[in-house]
Amino acid sequence: MKISQLLGLRFKETPADCQITSHALMVRGGYIKNVGSGIISLYAPAKRIMQKIEAIIRDEMNRIGGQEVMLPVVMPAALWKESGRFDSVGSELLRFKDRGGNDMVLGMTHEEAVVHLVRGAAPSYSHYPFMVYQIQTKFRDEPRARAGLIRVREFTMKDAYSFHTSQEDLEEYYEECHKAYERIFARAGLPEAVSVKSDSGMMGGKVAHEFMLLNDVGEDTIIICASCDFRSNMEAAENIVEKPAGSPDEASDRHAVAKALEGAACPACGKKAITAKNGIEIGNIFQLGTKYSEAMGMQYTDKDDNLQYPIMGCYGIGVGRLAASVCEARHDKFGPIWPMSIAPWQVHLCALMSDTPEVSEAAAKIYGGLLKAGVEVIFDDRAVSAGVMFSDADLLGCPLRLIVSPKTCQRNAVEFVSRDKTLKIDLPLDLGNIDGLISAVNQQIVKQMEFSLPVLRL
Ligand SMILES: [Zn+2]
Numbered sequence: 001m002k003i004s005q006l007l008g009l010r011f012k013e014t015p016a017d018c019q020i021t022s023h024a025l026m027v028r029g030g031y032i033k034n035v036g037s038g039i040i041s042l043y044a045p046a047k048r049i050m051q052k053i054e055a056i057i058r059d060e061m062n063r064i065g066g067q068e069v070m071l072p073v074v075m076p077a078a079l080w081k082e083s084g085r086f087d088s089v090g091s092e093l094l095r096f097k098d099r100g101g102n103d104m105v106l107g108m109t110h111e112e113a114v115v116h117l118v119r120g121a122a123p124s125y126s127h128y129p130f131m132v133y134q135i136q137t138k139f140r141d142e143p144r145a146r147a148g149l150i151r152v153r154e155f156t157m158k159d160a161y162s163f164h165t166s167q168e169d170l171e172e173y174y175e176e177c178h179k180a181y182e183r184i185f186a187r188a189g190l191p192e193a194v195s196v197k198s199d200s201g202m203m204g205g206k207v208a209h210e211f212m213l214l215n216d217v218g219e220d221t222i223i224i225c226a227s228c229d230f231r232s233n234m235e236a237a238e239n240i241v242e243k244p245a246g247s248p249d250e251a252s253d254r255h256a257v258a259k260a261l262e263g264a265a266c267p268a269c270g271k272k273a274i275t276a277k278n279g280i281e282i283g284n285i286f287q288l289g290t291k292y293s294e295a296m297g298m299q300y301t302d303k304d305d306n307l308q309y310p311i312m313g314c315y316g317i318g319v320g321r322l323a324a325s326v327c328e329a330r331h332d333k334f335g336p337i338w339p340m341s342i343a344p345w346q347v348h349l350c351a352l353m354s355d356t357p358e359v360s361e362a363a364a365k366i367y368g369g370l371l372k373a374g375v376e377v378i379f380d381d382r383a384v385s386a387g388v389m390f391s392d393a394d395l396l397g398c399p400l401r402l403i404v405s406p407k408t409c410q411r412n413a414v415e416f417v418s419r420d421k422t423l424k425i426d427l428p429l430d431l432g433n434i435d436g437l438i439s440a441v442n443q444q445i446v447k448q449m450e451f452s453l454p455v456l457r458l
Helices: 021-028 044-063 077-083 111-118 167-187 250-261 291-295 319-329 357-372 386-396 406-410 435-452
Strands: 032-036 039-042 066-068 074-076 095-097 103-106 130-139 154-164 194-197 208-214 220-225 231-233 274-289 311-318 347-351 377-380 400-404 413-418 424-428
Touching: 021 032, 021 319, 039 044, 044 066, 044 130, 044 154, 044 167, 044 319, 074 077, 077 103, 077 111, 077 291, 111 130, 111 154, 111 291, 111 311, 154 167, 154 319, 167 194, 167 208, 167 274, 167 311, 167 435, 194 220, 208 220, 208 319, 220 250, 250 274, 274 291, 274 319, 291 311, 311 319, 347 357, 347 386, 357 377, 357 400, 357 406, 357 435, 377 386, 400 406, 400 435, 406 413, 413 435, 424 435
Parallel strands: 066 130, 194 231, 347 377, 347 400
Antiparallel strands: 032 039, 074 103, 095 103, 130 154, 154 311, 194 208, 208 274, 220 231, 220 274, 274 311, 400 413, 413 424
């Protein structure tokens, strides 16, 4: 891809409505464009990042036996009336009528649709256990849509649903899924993500975990023990200390609770080592039980010919929120520092003073060689200053950069640097044979991808 043809403007000034870094950088870097409150379009760089995250998720879901399906975005309300959620869920569920006057909903989660899909398709115990998942658009009518891709109304989500004939089997699978989630976040560039026990709220189950990126911009508060591995979210931790009475304002109330919890005794180890931290929720897993299978009449015949309700688990990851969270955790003041596994392009090729014949010839040859070798490369072929070129490259955040200039051509070399500044070398340039140069670039890509290879994470 040539940057002269890439859509999306890049600029210096932080827009007034961007309160967090990832939002500002993704607007300034030409990744996203706001369409309406919590409704966002993606330009190519963001779409490419999302596709790579989806590929990692798909790989890990398939590896734990998932089968990918597709459920509808628009559903008849009748389906949600079966589970009772048409009435019990608040206004975050968008309800409307179709042209025939029928009540409809926009999918914000898909338990009903998935039970509808598999109901009747797994009539015997021999069909169990199984897991289905999809990567789909969801709509949740959030009152406080903000922070770019972190809190939106329309978003892409991976949601998975498993079905079991015993609680033990669900628990075993839940554990496997927990491990798959750890691999997904590590491979996407967030190995520091932690899971915390949570209150499963409206999902209606008992055991649940949220995966969190600890970060000051996060809207969730996590209770952590500095002495052992006890972690919990606020709701589940309320039994640790009494909630301070008073404040009706949710945010300041939470702040007060967090403050009250500092230094409290840990329920696991007993030491007075509890601290409260902010976090961004990047995934969650729930043991749902039989809530949906019972409500919607999904049954199977067990070994003794008795009818039973399957026990369900469900597992979600917001793809865009994960992308924004990586940006939140991996950036400098100039732009995102995307990990190789999800970077929009692997290599950013800059041709400085490309009106110089040696530069344009060398850059064109390297560009062609990289494309031929299957390297994902964005080529800055514009006649712009080095300052503009480098600040744009910083905003696009590709992990590796090749710089061709009259100076590098003079010393028969190409500058090879990494976005994270750990690499800065000259690669010898021989226009008669650029194979060595291409292979040096490829070796560096392989090296930077190592952390994300599935085989290393098994
Ligand atoms: Zn502890």
